[in-house]
Amino acid sequence: MESKKFNSSSEMLAFLEECLSQSNTETALTFCRDECFKECLETCSWDLIPLVTKYFSDDVLRNKRDLFNCCEEIVDMIAQKSPPEEMLLVLIDEAEKLVDVKLITLLKPIQKTLLRLKSRLDVSVEWCFNSIYRHLLLLPIPEDRNLEGDERKLLDSDPSVRRVRNIYSVVMPFYEPFVDLVVDKDSKLNEKQKLSIRTAILRSCFRLLGKPLIYMDLESSEEYQSQFYIICEKLLAHIINLSKNLLCHLEELDTDNLNNEDVAEILEQLRLSVKSSDSFSTDEQVSPISLGLLYYLVFSEKIKLDFIPMVYSPLFLLEKCVYLSSILLKSSISLIQRKGLLLSNSVLDRIYDASAPRYILESNIYSHFIEGLFLTAVYCNDKDNRTLAVSTIGKFLNKFGPRGQYVLLVKMVDNANHAGLVGYLATLYKTLLNRILSKKESDDENFFNSRNVKYLLDKFCDLPHKAATDLVESSDQIISSLNLIRFLLLRDTENRFGIWGYINKLNDNFLVPVRDGINLSRAHYEVKLDDLNKEIVQGRSNKSKPAESVVSITIGNEVLPNMPPAGKLAVIQSAINTFDLIESVLSRVNEIINHHQS
Secondary structure (H helix, E strand, O other), X not given: OOOOOOOOHHHHHHHHHHHHHOOOHHHHHHHXXXXXXXXXXXXXXXXXXXXXXXXXXXHHHHHOHHHHHHHHHHHHHHHHHOOHHHHHHHHHHXXXXXXXXXXXXXXXXXXXXXXXXXXXHHHHHHXXXXXXXXXXXXXXXXXXXXXXXXXXXXXHHOHHHHHHHHHHHHHHHHHHHHHHXXXXXXXXXXXXXHHHHHHHHHHHHHHHOOOOHHHOOOOOOOXXXXXXXXXXXXXXXXXXXXXXXXXXXXXXXXXXXXOHHHHHHHHHHHHHOOOOOOOOOOOOOOOHHHHHHHHHHHHHOOOOHHHOOOOOOHHHHHHHHHHHHHHHHOOOOHHHHHHHHHHHHHHXXXXXXXXXXXXXXXXXXXXXXXXXXXXXXXXXXXXXXXXXXXXXXXXXXXXXXXXXXXXXXXXHHHHOOOHHHHHHHHHHHHHHXXXXXXXXXXXXXXXXXXXXXXXXXXHHOOOOOHHHOOOOOOXXXXXXXXXXXXXXXXXXXXXXXXXXXXHHHHHHHHHHXXXXXXXXXXXXXXXXXXXXXXXHHHHHHOOOOOOOOOOOOEEOOEEOOOOOHHHHHHHHHHHHHHHHHHHHHHHHHHHHHHHHHO
């Protein structure tokens, strides 16, 4: 090697390329450490880097580890000795090839090159951050499989999740020396440079809190902490070091002007990555998605919770975080919805029961929050999310006193468009009225007069189609409303709510239509049952069992899909059992009324 002479830099490049192509790593490293290699570094580093980095691939990493390590060491030598301005251009150009292993491997040389720059460090840092962010945006998002409970741990083995985790794991250390430069009082940077770099890092950190991190499962427990938890700890540590007050961004949220069009636009921008601009604008607003994830990590996962200032009231945190939760809840991705639910629960837990004043419900944001909870409770494919949404409705209600609960129930009933939800609210209303009746004297007694009580009772007992109502679809609402009436008839012994003066109207508008509906529905389903039995008998006589039944059954204005007769038989029997249950509760109500009137 020592005797080999080169007449030009191009000969040196050709020699190095030959060594690498033949996996002759020892010769390649010896050559790069030789004094003659300095000429190559000074004159053709632009051509040198692509020659070496083409070996940064998954195949080489798996099958030719010595070659990969050799190339890694060569690039590191080049980064320390080549002109940094030129070196940075070529390194970033290679890092933008959208090959994960190449980006991951080049971040360390890029970091060393940046720290060698004599000028324009702030602009160069921003440029590097943008390159990293563009790469992250193009990573595939894991499929939304609606995994529940411990099943979500299976996501750790998803290839797309591993890709995101691997890149975030090296990006966090990449930021560290630049954060140190900004916070170090003895840093060589002037204040203007520090401010510029601080702005670039902060905006980059908030971008990293958006896509793709928002799509990951970040939940942890005492028994289990994923690598993502450690990544998020480091990310929030960078933000704290640079901004000190993690909650300052809450003050910028305009919670009064949120509308469904704005929410749809925010979520569409997340899906399409519209905000992937090439540079950081000084007036660029932090995305509500990023803030939602930030405060989910702080309040729900308790990452850096000890660093938040205690001067903010729980009601302020509730309003601002409910704003963010409302946006997350409108997402169609179950893991994003879950973060919205957990965030709202964590801030609700900071408020004592019955302590929230009812005037805060005048804010439009709580209507959006209720709407988001209802959508999740009814339509989310994830059972855990649906259950959590329902429990959050009850928890939110309990944060208010009796009058506030009444106002909130009115809001909820006006927004509820599902019989199951209306039934659940009727049960919550029964609990509230029981609490009022349990107090012999109460400041709320005048508020809960017969007029107010009847208003909600009418809402719960509303049957738009009277006897023609689909009892199967509306069974939850009907049963809960009947139980509410029965409760009032038995519990309100002093007639404080005036239920007995209202019972005749309830009988005409609700009880009688329910009775007529039971008779109509039972007769209808019994006919269907006869048809199905005939179909089954006919199939047996023909010594054949039809794969699908031709008898049509309609529930909720939708005809059931074709299925074997046994399947439809089970549906009909379930419906008849529902009618029996409704009739049982109705009979008890009528017994109480008849006994009182006799």
